[in-house]
Amino acid sequence: MPVVNRIADYADEMKTWRRHLHQIPELEFDLPKTSAYVAERLREIGVDELHTGIAQTGMVAIITGQGDGPTIGLRADMDALPITEETGVDHASTHAGKMHACGHDGHTTMLLGAAKYLVETRNFSGRVALIFQPAEEEGGGAGIMVQEGIMDRFDIDQVYGIHNMPGAPLGEFVTSPGPLMAAVDTFTINIQGRGGHGAMPHETKDPVMAACGIATAIQTIVSRNNYALDDLVISVTQIHTGTVNNVIPDTAYINGTVRTFDAEVQKMVMQRMADIAQGQAISYGVTAELDYEIGYPSTTNHAENAKFAADVAREISGDDRVTDDAAPEMGAEDFSYMLLARPGAYLFMGQGDGAGLHHPKYDFNDDASPIGASFFARLVERAQPIG
Structure with missing residues (x-):
C-alpha cells in the first residue's frame, strides 16, 4: 500500500493513540477524557493554534503552511455509542455500556497522524x-460547530471527511458526486x-x-404517494x-x-403522515398526535471536490481500488451540515473484514490509520501546493 513513507513510520504510535481512545469511549457532547487526550497529542505534535470548547468538547487546530493561501478543513468525529463491548481485546472499553463501535477512535487517529506529518x-x-x-452519533455536533461559526472564524474554504467501511478491502475508497447518504x-x-x-x-x-392500522397505512406513502425513482425509506x-x-x-x-x-x-x-395519522384515528375513534x-x-458531495478527492485516493490506493460513482445509501451522517456550509466531499475507506458498524464485536483496523492519514496529507498538499 503506497502510504506516505513518513506516515508509515508513525504506525506504532498511531496504534497506541487509537487503542487508548478505544478504552475511554464517551457519548455525544460529553467527551472530557477524549478531548483532553486529543488536545494533549495536538500540543505534543506542535500545531500552531488550538481552539477548544467548540460545541462543548470539540476543537479546531490550525497548521500554517509556507506562503499565503486558503484554509482547507479536515474533519474527524470523536464520540462513541451506548453499546456494551464484546470484542474481548486487551484494549477494550473501560467505560461500562459505552464503546467505539463505529470507528471514530480510528477517524480521530487518522487526523492526528496527518497533523503530525503536516507539522513536520x-x-x-x-x-x-x-x-x-463531538456528537456525530446523536446531537448533530457538526451542525453545532457550523452554527458556532467555525467556517467563518477560521476562514475555511473547503472541507473533507472519511468514514471507515468494514467488509470492504483495506484501503479501498468509495465516494460519489452529489447525494451520498440520506437525510434522516x-x-x-x-x-x-x-x-x-x-x-x-x-x-x-x-x-x-x-x-x-396507522403503522400499516404509513407504508402506502412509499408504495402509492412517492415516485418510484425517488429514494425513500419509512x-x-x-x-x-x-x-x-x-x-x-x-x-x-x-x-x-x-x-x-x-x-x-x-x-x-x-x-401524508399527518393526514394518515388523523384519518386513521378518526376511523378507530381515537386521537393521534404526530411529532415529526x-x-x-442529506450528505451531498460537491462534484468538483468529490472528483478531486477520488483522484487523491487513487494516488494512495491505485486506480482499481477507488470507486467514484457509488450509489447513494440510506444511512445518515452529520458531516452533511459542513457540506451545506462549504464545498467539499465525504468518502468511505475500506478497513477489511470484521464485524460491522454499531456491532458489539466491532473494532477499528489499525492498519487503516496510515492509509487514512496519508489521504488527508496528500489532499492538503495537492489542494494547496507551495507556489
Missing part, C-alpha cells in the same frame, strides 16, 4: 484546519384511546388496533402499548425513521 513537513501553502467534532428524520405518533376489559372491546376505543421501528393480556390499554406509541434525499419528498412524507422531527440533512 509543511509542504503546502495557506493553512489546514483540523476539526475534531424521526417520527413519533402518540395515540389516545379509552381502555377497558379485553372481553368487552365494544366499550373501549382501542388504541392497539389504531396503532396497527420504517416503523417501535410500537409500545398494553401491559397484560386481558386489558385493552388507553394509549399506544409508534416510532420510526424516514430517509430521503429530496426536500420535496421529505415535505410530502410529513404531510427533522434530523440530519
Whole structure:
C-alpha cells in the first residue's frame, strides 16, 4: 500500500493513540477524557493554534503552511455509542455500556497522524484546519460547530471527511458526486384511546388496533404517494402499548425513521403522515398526535471536490481500488451540515473484514490509520501546493 513513507513510520504510535481512545469511549457532547487526550497529542505534535470548547468538547487546530493561501478543513468525529463491548481485546472499553463501535477512535487517529506529518513537513501553502467534532452519533455536533461559526472564524474554504467501511478491502475508497447518504428524520405518533376489559372491546376505543392500522397505512406513502425513482425509506421501528393480556390499554406509541434525499419528498412524507395519522384515528375513534422531527440533512458531495478527492485516493490506493460513482445509501451522517456550509466531499475507506458498524464485536483496523492519514496529507498538499 503506497502510504506516505513518513506516515508509515508513525504506525506504532498511531496504534497506541487509537487503542487508548478505544478504552475511554464517551457519548455525544460529553467527551472530557477524549478531548483532553486529543488536545494533549495536538500540543505534543506542535500545531500552531488550538481552539477548544467548540460545541462543548470539540476543537479546531490550525497548521500554517509556507506562503499565503486558503484554509482547507479536515474533519474527524470523536464520540462513541451506548453499546456494551464484546470484542474481548486487551484494549477494550473501560467505560461500562459505552464503546467505539463505529470507528471514530480510528477517524480521530487518522487526523492526528496527518497533523503530525503536516507539522513536520509543511509542504503546502495557506493553512489546514483540523476539526475534531463531538456528537456525530446523536446531537448533530457538526451542525453545532457550523452554527458556532467555525467556517467563518477560521476562514475555511473547503472541507473533507472519511468514514471507515468494514467488509470492504483495506484501503479501498468509495465516494460519489452529489447525494451520498440520506437525510434522516424521526417520527413519533402518540395515540389516545379509552381502555377497558379485553372481553368487552365494544366499550373501549382501542388504541392497539389504531396503532396497527396507522403503522400499516404509513407504508402506502412509499408504495402509492412517492415516485418510484425517488429514494425513500419509512420504517416503523417501535410500537409500545398494553401491559397484560386481558386489558385493552388507553394509549399506544409508534416510532420510526424516514430517509430521503429530496426536500420535496421529505415535505410530502410529513404531510401524508399527518393526514394518515388523523384519518386513521378518526376511523378507530381515537386521537393521534404526530411529532415529526427533522434530523440530519442529506450528505451531498460537491462534484468538483468529490472528483478531486477520488483522484487523491487513487494516488494512495491505485486506480482499481477507488470507486467514484457509488450509489447513494440510506444511512445518515452529520458531516452533511459542513457540506451545506462549504464545498467539499465525504468518502468511505475500506478497513477489511470484521464485524460491522454499531456491532458489539466491532473494532477499528489499525492498519487503516496510515492509509487514512496519508489521504488527508496528500489532499492538503495537492489542494494547496507551495507556489
